[in-house]
Amino acid sequence: MRARPYPAWISRLFIFSVAALAFTGFMQMPLAKRYYLTEVPGMAWTGDFYMVHKIHYLLAALLLFVVGLTVVNWLRAWKDTLVLTRLGALRVAVVGGLVISGGLRVYRNLPDVTLDPAVIVTIEWVHLGLVMVLGAVALIALVRKSSAYAVRK
């Protein structure tokens, strides 16, 4: 696999937060108890919807931190030396959509916010759908051995 020209730890942080977000995201569905995941030692928390929800929020904060950092770095310096790969650009777009739909999801849950039910269903399914797309694209990238988002110009 090609070496990434950007710092390893930022990749690791990104991969960790996205993977953990995907997991806690799927755990928003009532699956943990039904499929005995709660009985795996150390995984009992997956059955606590409130706990899973809060962890999802915290991980979202972590991802947003990484995104903020990366965007600024890109604008300040990286864009002169790096170029997004095609699959990288696609994943950036999908992550962007996830961030926006997730942000709307957080906004929707504020006590003084009430959105139209049709809008909420759209947000919900866009968010869920984009996770699936991201998973698929990431798998393709992995298979094609082009999992780096950006390469040197």
Added chain:
Amino acid sequence: MSKNNDQPGKVSRRGFLKALGTGGVGLLTPSGAVAAGKGRVPQPSDNELATLLDLSRCIGCGECVSACRESNAHKFPEPVKSFPAMSPSKRAKPEDWSDKRDVEDRLTPYNWLFLQNAEVEYQGEVYDINIPRRCMHCQNPPCANMCPFGAANKQVNGLTRISDSLCMGGAKCRTVCPWSVPQRQSGVGLYLNIMPRFAGNGVMFKCDRCYRLLEKGELPACIAACPEDVQTIGPRGEIVARARELAAGMDGFIYGLEENGGTNTVYVSPVPFDLIDKAIDKDGPRGGRGKVAGGKAKGLGPGKPHMGPVKDVMADETNLATATLLAPVAGVVAGVLGLGAKLLKNGEEGSHES
């Protein structure tokens, strides 16, 4: 509204909702882009519709229960049997109320309102309190906020509704509801068309505040049917003021202002609610007895809400929302403060990992 109403202790009857539609609330139900554009309710506590239940008036006649059943019968599930097999069968058990439609002593998919009774001794007097129970229509409802499919929703007019065409029947709403209100019927709904064996288990049902009647400017069935005028409906600001007045007048107590951060159902009682909570038959997971009393209806989930204290269950998430707002800002600041240059250097020094 209804300042000229001559009935004390009551906002008004039929027709007032019509006035409400053109005045105060403006939107009884959000319709399309208008409501979406409006989105935010600036003062949810004042403009949402809330109900007030004066428990000192309820005689336990059950007219409201019958009216609710009759009025909503067309929304009740009609499952076709037999149900598809589910995996793992030990964990995913069907919940079937279709042969128990007559059950009236708890919430079921066919009974969205029931009466609890509490005989309470208070200050040397014995009170016989009847309590109509149904969805509390929380102001920040976890059933809606936590639904992963957007099937449960709160409307701008302050009621919470579960869409029977989107619900997968996972019963998460019942688990996260502080009162375990929604009830499941298997063998109906979307899950049958997706992966009936592996995901979903029916549809969740509960009081929807008779939203169709509200849309027409009419009162919810249970309110209209009550011979004792136990219930009043109106903008929450007015309902809360009225509840306070009423409670002060009878030296009584209020349930619904603080509970779960505030609900759009406000009970006023002449006796404290913790005494009521001790006396009523309840089997909710929080403050209840855990399992259904007497072992009957096992596996069909709790359907008798408690009347204990409930903290604001979405409060932590609300606080964390700030963290998600600040996180990208922190990232940007870190980048601007020069972390970017350093990062790039590190990057050039080689991160030859796969």
